[in-house]
Amino acid sequence: MKKSIVRRIIALVTAQLLFLIFIFCVFVYFSYAETREEIIQSSDNFLQVYGKEIKDRLDKMEKMLNSIVYQNINLAKLESKDESERFYASLALSNQIKDLTAWDDSAQMLVIAEGEYDICLSAEGDGVSFQEGQAIREFVLEMSRKSKKKARWYFTSIEGKHYIYRIYMRGTRAEAAFLSMERLTHFWDNTDFGNQAFAITDGDGAAWTSVGFLNDPKLLSQDGKNLEEPQFVKRQMEIVEGQVCLESFVKAYDVLGSIRYSAVIVIMLILGSIVFALLVIRYIRRELLHPMQHLTNVMDEISDGSYELRFQGGYESREFIRLAETFNRLMDEIVGLRIQSYEKQLELKDTELKCVRLTLRPHFFLNAMTTISSLSMQNKNVEIDAYVKSLSKNIRYMFRSGLHTVPVREEISHVENYFEMQELKYPGSVFYFVEMAKECEEWRIPQLLIHTLIENEYKYAVYPGKTLSILIRVSLAHFQNETMLSVEIEDDGQGYPENVLKEMGEYHDKYPEEGTRIGLWSIRKILYLMYERTDLFQMSNVEPHGCRNLLLIPEKAKHEMKEETVQNKIG
Numbered sequence: 001m002k003k004s005i006v007r008r009i010i011a012l013v014t015a016q017l018l019f020l021i022f023i024f025c026v027f028v029y030f031s032y033a034e035t036r037e038e039i040i041q042s043s044d045n046f047l048q049v050y051g052k053e054i055k056d057r058l059d060k061m062e063k064m065l066n067s068i069v070y071q072n073i074n075l076a077k078l079e080s081k082d083e084s085e086r087f088y089a090s091l092a093l094s095n096q097i098k099d100l101t102a103w104d105d106s107a108q109m110l111v112i113a114e115g116e117y118d119i120c121l122s123a124e125g126d127g128v129s130f131q132e133g134q135a136i137r138e139f140v141l142e143m144s145r146k147s148k149k150k151a152r153w154y155f156t157s158i159e160g161k162h163y164i165y166r167i168y169m170r171g172t173r174a175e176a177a178f179l180s181m182e183r184l185t186h187f188w189d190n191t192d193f194g195n196q197a198f199a200i201t202d203g204d205g206a207a208w209t210s211v212g213f214l215n216d217p218k219l220l221s222q223d224g225k226n227l228e229e230p231q232f233v234k235r236q237m238e239i240v241e242g243q244v245c246l247e248s249f250v251k252a253y254d255v256l257g258s259i260r261y262s263a264v265i266v267i268m269l270i271l272g273s274i275v276f277a278l279l280v281i282r283y284i285r286r287e288l289l290h291p292m293q294h295l296t297n298v299m300d301e302i303s304d305g306s307y308e309l310r311f312q313g314g315y316e317s318r319e320f321i322r323l324a325e326t327f328n329r330l331m332d333e334i335v336g337l338r339i340q341s342y343e344k345q346l347e348l349k350d351t352e353l354k355c356v357r358l359t360l361r362p363h364f365f366l367n368a369m370t371t372i373s374s375l376s377m378q379n380k381n382v383e384i385d386a387y388v389k390s391l392s393k394n395i396r397y398m399f400r401s402g403l404h405t406v407p408v409r410e411e412i413s414h415v416e417n418y419f420e421m422q423e424l425k426y427p428g429s430v431f432y433f434v435e436m437a438k439e440c441e442e443w444r445i446p447q448l449l450i451h452t453l454i455e456n457e458y459k460y461a462v463y464p465g466k467t468l469s470i471l472i473r474v475s476l477a478h479f480q481n482e483t484m485l486s487v488e489i490e491d492d493g494q495g496y497p498e499n500v501l502k503e504m505g506e507y508h509d510k511y512p513e514e515g516t517r518i519g520l521w522s523i524r525k526i527l528y529l530m531y532e533r534t535d536l537f538q539m540s541n542v543e544p545h546g547c548r549n550l551l552l553i554p555e556k557a558k559h560e561m562k563e564e565t566v567q568n569k570i571g
Contacts, residue, residue: 009284013277020273024266039233043196043248047237050198051246053187055239057179058153060106062166065177068097068110069168078114078173090119097123107177109136115144115172127183132159136178143167144174153243155208162208164200164244181209197249203242213251295327302331367455368394371425383424390421398448404530405444405557408474408485412436415450415472422458429462436474443485445553446526452519453489453549461493461547468493479552487551495541504539523551530557 069075074096077089097110101123109128112121120141124133135158143149151168164184167176181200188198188211197212232249239246368391375384397414412434419432450472462468469492477486504520520539527536531554538550 009281013281017270017274017277020270024270027266036233039250040235043233043235043250044237046196046198047235047246047248050187051237051239054184054200054244054246057106057184058164058166058240058244060104061177061179064100064104064106065110065166065168065175067100068093068112069175072096075112075173075175078112078119079116079171086114086117086119090121094121094123097121101125107179108183109133109178111137111140111174111176111178113137113141113144113174113176115141115146115174127180129159132161135159136163140167140174140176143169143176144172147174153240155202155206164208185209185211195250199247199249201245201247203245205245207247212249295323367458368421371421374425387421387424390417390424393417394421404446406447407441408436408443408445408487408553409441411445411447411450412472412474415454418451418454426458426462426464428467429464430458430468430470432470432472434472434474436472437476440474440476440485443553443555444557445485445487445551446530446557449523449526449551450487450489452523453551456519457489457491457493461491477552482554484555485551485553487553489549489551490542490546492546495545495547496539501539501541527551530559532558 072093074089074092077085078093080086080089093112097112101107101110105125108125110123113119118141120137122133122137128136139156139158147169149167149169152166154165154167156163156165162181163178164181165176165178167174185200191211193212195213197210199207199210201207232251235248237246238244368387372384372387372391375387394414394417397410397417416434419430422430454470457468457470471488471490473486473488473490475486477484479486500520504524524534524537528534533554536552536554538552540548540550542548
C-alpha cells in the first residue's frame, strides 16, 4: 500500500529532525570524548605527582620499621622465659624506637607487642594523643595474641581517626608502624582542586581519605566506602600493588559542563528547526492536506454508495476551488450515467427473468394438450370437461400480470388444482399430503416453483400400476443466520440419478440440452436472478428410496418485475 502525501510530508520532516538530532549527538559525543580525554590526561599527571609523594612516605616508613625488625636480638629476648632478660630487652627496644621517632618522622607511632607476656612498647610522634596512643597499643597487642596477618599495608580506624599501618607478625610478637591519613596527605592542605577529587583506597576499593568534592563525611564510613564509578570519570594508580591505591575523580556532569555552551547553541538551532518545521506542517495541513483529506473522505463515502455527497469548497486556494467544481460536475455526470446503466441492467434482468419463466409454461401446456387428446380418444367427455375447467384456473393463475412472487398459500392452492387435473389422467396413481404452518401462508415465493417440481414428479416418478406418495411441507427455518421459508417436497419414488445430482450440484449459466432438466435449471436460475444466491435450491435422495427437493425462500427478493423507483435504488 502506497503512503499518503500526509505521511510522506511528516516522514520527510521527521527525517530532517532526526538528522539534526543525530548531528547534535555526534557533536556532543566527540566533544565529550575530547574533553574527557583531556581530563584523563590531567588526572594522570596529578596522580603521578601525588602518588610519588605518598609512595616515598610509605617507603621511608617501611625502612624505619625494617631497621627495628631485622637483625635485632632484643626482639627475640622479648619471648624469653627469663623475666629479667625480657625487662632489659624491653628497655633497650623502648629506647631504640624512641630515638627513631625523635629524628625520623616517617611514622607517627611505632609499636612492639608480645602477646604471651603482655608486653607492649611504643613511641609516639607529633599529633598522637594519649587516648589515641593507648588505643593503638591495645589494637596491636590484641593482634599479637590472635591475628595471623601477613606482612603488608593495612588500613584501620582508631578513635575516629583513619590510619595506614605496616605490620610484621612472628608467633605471638608483632611490630607495627602507624601513620594517620592526615599526615600522609599533608601536601593536599590548602590546595584548591576545583572539579577534581582524590581518594586513597585499599585493595578492596574502600576509600579511607579523600580531598576535593569527596571530602564529605557522608561519603566515607568508619570502615571505608566504595565509590561508584558511573558517577565519575575515574583514574587509578597503584602505589603498593593490591594494597594501596590513589584514585582521582571528576564528576561526569562537569565534563559535559565544559561543552554546555556549544551544546546550548546546537540545541537552540534544533529547537528553532523544530518550531519552523511545525509551522510549515501546520501551513501545509491547512492549505493542502486538509482539502485533500476532505476530498479523500468524500470519495470514500461515495465509493460506499453515498452518491449525493459533493466536495464542499471554502478554501482559499484557487486550485482547490477549481478542483471542487470539476469534481462535483464529474460526479453529477457519473450519477446520471449510473442511473441509465442501472435502468438498462434492470431491463436486461427483467427480460432474462421473463425468458426463464416462459420456459416453465410450454411443458405444462404441452402436457395439458396431450392429456385432453388422450381423454378425447377415450370418449371421456365428462373428464374432459372437468379437466378443461381445472386447466382454465391454472391458466388464469399463470398469466396473472406483473407478478413474480405470490403468497405461498396461492401457490399451494394452484398445485392442489394441478393434482386434481392429473388425477383425471392418472387416477389413483398419486397420493399427496400438504403440511403448511399458519404463519407461512402469506410468505411470498416465486410463482410456479412448487408447480414445476410437482410437474417434474409426474414426468419422471409416476408409473402405471404404482402409487406415488408426495409430501409437501412448508415451514419457517433458520439458514445461515437468516429466517427463510422452507418448502420440502419429498416422494418415495426411484430418486434422482447420480449424474443429475452431480450436474445440478453446482450453479452455472449453461443452458441445458433441449428437453433435459429444463425445469430444474429454470428453478435455480429464477432463484439466482431474484435473490442473487446459488444455495436456495437443494436436491438429494432419501433412504430407502425416493428424492427430496428443498426450496429456501428469503423474506425479500432483491429483484422483481414490479416497478421500483430507480432513483431510490441509485442513491
